[in-house]
Amino acid sequence: MSVRLEGIDSVLLPTDGSDRALAGARRGTELAVATGADVHVLSVVDTSEAKPDSSALGRDEDEAVAAIDADADVAVDAVARMVRETAPALEVTTTAERGTPFRVIDSYVEAADIDLIAMGTKGRTGLERVTLGSVTENVLRTVAVPVCAVPLGAADTPLSSTQTETVLLPTDGSDGAAVAVDWGLELATVFDAMVHTLYSVDTSRFPSRTEPTELLSTLEDEGRAALEAVRERAVDAGVSVMGTVASGPPAKVILNYATENEIDLIVIGTHGRSGMTRHLLGSVTENVVRNADVPVVCVPMRGDDRRH
Structure with a gap:
C-alpha cells in the first residue's frame, strides 16, 4: 500500500516530445503513483523561437503554425498515453499552450495548484556533460514548488x-x-x-x-x-x-x-x-x-x- 505524501495532490509533466522529456515523465508518473496524485501533462509551443518561414516550408504561415501546434498535441498525447498505460487509475489532464516555456510552466503551476514538477534534463554527449537544458534551468530558478530533475541516464531506473x-x-x-x-x-x-x-x-x-x-x-x-x-x-x-x-x-x-x-x-x-x-x-x-x-x-x- 502506498503512503501518501502530505500535500502532493498534483504532479506536472512538461514535455517537448524528446526522449529526455519522456524520461522525466516516467519518473514523475511513478511519483504520482506513490503519492496518489493527479497528473497534468503540458506542452508549450515556444513562440519566442517558433517563427515559421512559409517560403522555406512550402506552405503559408497558418499551415506552418498549425503543424507546430500539432506536434505539441502529439507530444502531450504520447505522455498521457504512457501515464494511462502505466497507471490507469490516475486522473490525467492534458494541455498544449503557446508562449515562453518556463513562463507558461510557472503560470500553469499557479493556475492548476501544482505541487511537484517532474522534467528531464540533458544528459551526456560523448565523453562530456551537456549543460542543463535552458527550460529546466529557468524552471528551477522560477517556480515555487519542488522540481524532480531527471537525467536521461535515469530513464530505465524506476522510482x-x-x-x-x-x-x-x-x-x-x-x-x-x-x-x-x-x-x-x-x-x-x-x-x-x-x-x-x-x-x-x-x-x-x-x-x-x-x-x-x-x-x-x-x-x-x-x-x-x-x-x-x-x-x-x-x-x-x-x-x-x-x-x-x-x-x-x-x-x-x-x-x-x-x-x-x-x-x-x-x-x-x-x-x-x-x-x-x-x-x-x-x-x-x-x-x-x-x-x-x-x-x-x-x-x-x-x-x-x-x-x-
Missing part, C-alpha cells in the same frame, strides 16, 4: 519501493536545507528507503587568515550540528539514517558520494523566488542537477510552503 533503496539529503544547516530534508524524509518513507545525510566541509567559505586547526574545528562542529538536526527529524519520521561529514567543494562531494554509495534519489534545497538570497546548497544545486546520474528533487525555500 518505486522495490528500486529506490537510498535517498541522499545534503545539508548545510540552513532553513532552505531543512525544508528539503523534510521532503526527503517523506519521500524516503514513501519508498521505505534508507536516508544518507551529508555535510561538506568547504574551507573556501572562510577567511584565509583563520588558523587551519580553528577552521577545521569550526566546520566540523557546524557539520555535526547540521547532521544531528537531520537525525532528529529522521527519528521522528521513523526513517533509518546515517550521516557523514566530508571535505571538499559541495557539488563535487555530493556527486562523488552519490556514485560511491549507489544513491537512487537526491533531495536538495535551492533558492527561493527572485529577490531571495541563495543559500550554500542553492548555489551548487544547478551543478548537481547538471551532472547527476539519478533524479534530483530540488526543493525551494519559500514562505508559502503549501504542505504545512
